[in-house]
Amino acid sequence: MTDFRERITAAYDAESFRRQGRQLVESLADYLAQAQRGDGLPVLPWASPAVNVDRFATAFPEEPTGSFPELVARVLSGSNHLHHPRYVGHQVTAPVPLAALCDAVSSLLNNGMAVYEMGPVSTAMERHVLRWMAARLGLPETADGVLTSGGSLGNLTALLAARQAKAGYDAWNDGAHAGPPLAALVASTAHYSLSRATRVMGWGAQGLIPVPVDEHFRLRPEALAPALEKATLAGRKVIAVVASAGSTATGAFDPLEAVADFCEQHGLWFHVDAAHGASAVLSAPHRHQVRGLDRADSIVWDAHKGLLMPALITAVLFRDGARSFEAFAQEASYLFEGTERPWSDVAQRTMECTKEMMALKLYTCLSVLGTRLFADAVTESYAQTRRFAERLSATSDFQVPVSPDCNILCFRHTPAHVPPEEWDGLQARLRERLVTRGDFYLVQTKLPGGVYLRVTLINPLTTDADLDALMEALRTAARR
Ligand SMILES: *Cc1c(COP(=O)(O)O)cnc(C)c1O
Numbered sequence: 001m002t003d004f005r006e007r008i009t010a011a012y013d014a015e016s017f018r019r020q021g022r023q024l025v026e027s028l029a030d031y032l033a034q035a036q037r038g039d040g041l042p043v044l045p046w047a048s049p050a051v052n053v054d055r056f057a058t059a060f061p062e063e064p065t066g067s068f069p070e071l072v073a074r075v076l077s078g079s080n081h082l083h084h085p086r087y088v089g090h091q092v093t094a095p096v097p098l099a100a101l102c103d104a105v106s107s108l109l110n111n112g113m114a115v116y117e118m119g120p121v122s123t124a125m126e127r128h129v130l131r132w133m134a135a136r137l138g139l140p141e142t143a144d145g146v147l148t149s150g151g152s153l154g155n156l157t158a159l160l161a162a163r164q165a166k167a168g169y170d171a172w173n174d175g176a177h178a179g180p181p182l183a184a185l186v187a188s189t190a191h192y193s194l195s196r197a198t199r200v201m202g203w204g205a206q207g208l209i210p211v212p213v214d215e216h217f218r219l220r221p222e223a224l225a226p227a228l229e230k231a232t233l234a235g236r237k238v239i240a241v242v243a244s245a246g247s248t249a250t251g252a253f254d255p256l257e258a259v260a261d262f263c264e265q266h267g268l269w270f271h272v273d274a275a276h277g278a279s280a281v282l283s284a285p286h287r288h289q290v291r292g293l294d295r296a297d298s299i300v301w302d303a304h305k306g307l308l309m310p311a312l313i314t315a316v317l318f319r320d321g322a323r324s325f326e327a328f329a330q331e332a333s334y335l336f337e338g339t340e341r342p343w344s345d346v347a348q349r350t351m352e353c354t355k356e357m358m359a360l361k362l363y364t365c366l367s368v369l370g371t372r373l374f375a376d377a378v379t380e381s382y383a384q385t386r387r388f389a390e391r392l393s394a395t396s397d398f399q400v401p402v403s404p405d406c407n408i409l410c411f412r413h414t415p416a417h418v419p420p421e422e423w424d425g426l427q428a429r430l431r432e433r434l435v436t437r438g439d440f441y442l443v444q445t446k447l448p449g450g451v452y453l454r455v456t457l458i459n460p461l462t463t464d465a466d467l468d469a470l471m472e473a474l475r476t477a478a479r480r
Pocket of ligand 1: 091149150151152153191193244245246247248273274275276302312314
């Protein structure tokens with residue numbers, strides 16, 4: 001047991017922490033500089049899952065023999081480098097480095113948030129961050145919400161509240177079958193987390209009714225009434241319409257004003273999955289694209305998408321803040337005392353019980369770096385995406401199916417020397433080649449017109465020259 005005392009004292013030793021921390025910050029800073037220059041570093045050092053499992057095979061020694069710096073070096077070199085200017089892949093940002101330092105603070109303090117006393121500072125910060133977001137969105141003073149772990153959970157949280165508000169029966173306590181089967185209308189292009197959420201709630205496959213989109217991949221508002229009628233005739237009680245502000249495949253913004261009008265006319269809950277695109281409200285030139293967002297009953301906004309934050313920080317905001325308490329209308333008497341519902345015990349309103357000090361990162365970065373940086377990052381990424389779309393469209397060997405609404409762009413390489421029936425296969429091969437070589441990290445998607453390459457210009461370090469290089473790399477790869 002004395003042996004244990006010694007070991008535990010060593011593991012928690014403040015001086016070792018200081019030493020390791022200094023060393024860590026040094027190597028992270030070197031890494032960051034190298035990743036941002038991009039030179040000599042593959043964006044993704046591609047290796048198969050089996051190879052990486054082998055590389056990290058370990059028997060976990062019983063004695064403290066492992067080397068932290070060595071392990072960190074292997075983690076850094078084997079990972080996908082989101083700060084590389086040629087990372088133009090999924091909707092995950094290159095986080096502003098200050099946020100990473102906040103993560104260390106959060107992990108050390110481990111103030112788990114569930115109840116106020118377990119996170120007095122982060123609870124207060126969460127309130128201010130949500131207030132700031134609600135104000136940017138144009139929501140009224142009565143708005144409130146919570147931070148949660150990702151847009152997927154955010155959508156479920158919002159739809160649970162929608163159900164309590166609109167089902168006409170207490171599905172939370174009496175079950176999903178205590179009344180007519182429920183449904184929500186949603187653009188056919190919506191994120192899959194919505195169909196997960198409705199299935200989790202027991203609405204089944206018919207619980208989410210797809211509404212057709214137009215040639216810009218935006219929900220067609222005139223298709224809402226027939227969809228509602230059809231669902232009603234089929235015995236479904238439709239309680240909500242979900243619009244996307246920034247759909248996943250093409251980044252399309254649904255016409256929010258028109259959907260808001262429809263919801264108002266029919267007494268439906270209006271939820272906007274703005275996980276990707278809510279940040280547009282920060283940008284004066286692009287704010288008009290989310291006009292009508294301020295009429296939503298609930299909104300999901302991912303800070304790890306449009307606000308340069310590391311995963312995961314998602315705001316679920318309710319126009320009527322009291323609704324936020326209805327998502328999980330459950331009593332847990334060992335945690336929450338009494339019958340009143342103080343806003344400050346945030347776990348009453350999230351799926352999580354314990355959660356990370358999420359607000360710390362966003363609050364700190366907004367305070368220290370100022371809000372203009374974040375607004376300009378949105379403006380610049382949207383503008384850069386448009387410029388890239390224009391350059392692609394001006395060529396004869398690239399096609400852009402739809403001009404971008406935000407910083408997501410689909411396109412494909414269609415060189416004359418490849419017959420059109422082989423274009424789908426070509427896109428997949430080109431992507432594989434560029435990604436496995438580590439030249440670029442981009443993704444692909446399937447649209448009605450076929451297979452397309454897809455970029456999200458979410459890394460503020462990407463330049464127009466990098467995107468020109470991407471075009472050239474695709475041309476070269478296609479000629480091979
Ligand atoms: C990213 C995204 C989600 C899922 O969010 P996570 O934070 O990855 O869980 C949901 N909806 C939309 C529109 C998204 O862009």
